Amino acid sequence: MSTPANAAVAIDGGELALGGGLLALVRPALDLLAPGGVLAIRSRNAGLRDDLPAWCRVEHHDYFGVERDADGADRHLVARGGLGLPAGRREAGFALAPSAEGERFTAATVLSAVPFPERADPHSGFAPRGARVEPGGPRYPFTLTERDRLAPPEVAQLYDQAVAAHWDAARDIPWAKIPRLPRALEAAVAQVMTFLAENELSALYVPARFVPQIHPAYAEVAMFLATQLADEARHIDAFLKRARAGGAGVGISAATTSHSLLTLLEARDFTEASFLLSVLGEGTFLDLLSFIEKHAPDEATLELARRARRDEARHVHFGLAHLRHALAHDPSLPARFEAVVRERAARIPQKAVPAHVQDALTVLAAGDVTPSAIARGHEAFRGLLETMREGRVKRLENAGLDREQAERLSELHTPNFM
Ligand SMILES: [Fe+2]
Numbered sequence: 001m002s003t004p005a006n007a008a009v010a011i012d013g014g015e016l017a018l019g020g021g022l023l024a025l026v027r028p029a030l031d032l033l034a035p036g037g038v039l040a041i042r043s044r045n046a047g048l049r050d051d052l053p054a055w056c057r058v059e060h061h062d063y064f065g066v067e068r069d070a071d072g073a074d075r076h077l078v079a080r081g082g083l084g085l086p087a088g089r090r091e092a093g094f095a096l097a098p099s100a101e102g103e104r105f106t107a108a109t110v111l112s113a114v115p116f117p118e119r120a121d122p123h124s125g126f127a128p129r130g131a132r133v134e135p136g137g138p139r140y141p142f143t144l145t146e147r148d149r150l151a152p153p154e155v156a157q158l159y160d161q162a163v164a165a166h167w168d169a170a171r172d173i174p175w176a177k178i179p180r181l182p183r184a185l186e187a188a189v190a191q192v193m194t195f196l197a198e199n200e201l202s203a204l205y206v207p208a209r210f211v212p213q214i215h216p217a218y219a220e221v222a223m224f225l226a227t228q229l230a231d232e233a234r235h236i237d238a239f240l241k242r243a244r245a246g247g248a249g250v251g252i253s254a255a256t257t258s259h260s261l262l263t264l265l266e267a268r269d270f271t272e273a274s275f276l277l278s279v280l281g282e283g284t285f286l287d288l289l290s291f292i293e294k295h296a297p298d299e300a301t302l303e304l305a306r307r308a309r310r311d312e313a314r315h316v317h318f319g320l321a322h323l324r325h326a327l328a329h330d331p332s333l334p335a336r337f338e339a340v341v342r343e344r345a346a347r348i349p350q351k352a353v354p355a356h357v358q359d360a361l362t363v364l365a366a367g368d369v370t371p372s373a374i375a376r377g378h379e380a381f382r383g384l385l386e387t388m389r390e391g392r393v394k395r396l397e398n399a400g401l402d403r404e405q406a407e408r409l410s411e412l413h414t415p416n417f418m
C-alpha cells in the first residue's frame with residue numbers, strides 16, 4: 001500500500017491520547033470524507049503510534065503510517081474505510097438574518113429548504129429528514145412512505161397557521177354570557193352540542209390511527225395532524241361544556257350517528273379516510289357550524305361555533321390539498337372513492353338525519369316554539385340540507401372530481417353529516 005502524499009483533511013491532536021478525547025476530533029473529521037479520503041493527524045502523543053493503527057483495524061479504516069513533521073511532531077495518515085456512514089456532506093444549515101421583531105421562523109421556511117423526498121427509506125426510522133443515517137438500523141413498519149400519496153406541499157404552512165391559531169376553551173369562550181334561555185331552546189342547543197361532540201370524538205380518533213403509519217421524512221404531516229387532534233380535543237371539551245353550562249346537560253346519541261362513525265373508524269387507507277372524514281364530513285360540518293353561528297341564541301354558542309368553524313376550515317383545507325395532490329398522481333382514485341362511498345352508504349341502515357338532530361336544529365333556527373317560529377325553523381333546516389349538498393359538490397369538484405361524480409357522491413353521503 002503506497003502512502004498518499006496529500007491529505008484532504010488535517011487535524012491537530014496536540015498531546016491528546018486516543019482514549020483521552022482525540023477520537024472526538026478524528027471521527028467527525030473522517031465523517032467528512034468519502035471512502036478512501038485521507039485524514040492527516042498531527043500529534044505529540046507517542047502512544048498513538050500503537051493505539052491508532054489498532055483502532056483503524058477495528059473500525060475498518062486504512063492506517064498508512066506515521067512520519068515526522070519539520071518541528072518534530074508525528075503526522076499520522078488514515079484513509080477512511082468503506083463502512084459506516086454513507087459518503088455525503090453534512091446538511092447545510094441556514095442562519096437567520098437579524099429580522100424585524102415579530103418575524104416568525106416557520107415550518108414552511110424549513111420545508112422549502114429541506115423538501116420532502118419522493119420516497120422514504122423504512123430503515124431510516126425516526127431519523128429527522130436531512131440526517132445522514134448510519135447503515136445497519138432496523139426496518140420500521142411505516143406504511144405511508146411516498147410523498148405523492150401523503151404529503152401535499154401546503155402542509156407546513158397549514159401547520160404554522162394551526163399553531164398560531166390555537167385557542168383556549170376555558171378562557172376564550174364568554175361562558176358567563178349564557179342567559180337563561182326558554183327550556184325547549186336550551187334543550188335544543190344542548191342536543192346540537194351533544195351531536196357535535198360525538199362527531200368530534202370520531203374526528204379525534206380517526207386521524208390519530210394514521211399518525212404511526214407516517215414516515216418521519218414527512219413529519220410535517222404528522223405534526224399537522226397533531227394540531228388537528230388538539231383542535232378536536234378542544235372542540236369536544238367546548239361543545240360538552242356548552243351542553244352543560246345552560247342547565248340542560250348532554251342529550252341523545254343516535255344509532256345513525258353510531259353506524260356512520262364506525263365506518264369512519266374502520267377506514268383502512270389514509271387517503272380514503274381523509275376523503276371521507278375531512279372533505280365530505282368536516283366539509284359538511286363547515287355548513288353546519290355556519291348555521292349554528294347564524295342562529296346561536298347566546299354569545300358563548302356563537303363564539304364557539306365561529307372558532308370551531310375556523311379550525312375545521314383548516315382541516316378541510318388539508319384534506320382537499322392531500323386529495324388534489326393524490327389525484328394528480330393516481331388516476332384510479334375517483335373510482336376507488338366512489339366504491340368506498342357506496343360501500344359506506346350500504347353499511348348505514350338509516351337514510352334520514354337523526355330525528356333528535358333534525359328537531360334540535362329546527363328549534364335552534366326557530367329561536368322559539370310558537371308554530372310560526374317553528375315553520376321558519378323548519379324552512380331554515382331544509383335550506384341547511386341544500387347548502388350542505390351544494391357545498392359538498394363544490395368541494396368535490398375543487399378536489400378534482402368531475403361534476404356528475406361529485407353530485408353522485410354527495411347524494412350518497414351519510415345522513416349523519418359526518
Ligand atoms: Fe372539530
Ligand SMILES: [Fe+2]
Binds near residue numbers: 232282311315
Ligand atoms: Fe376537524
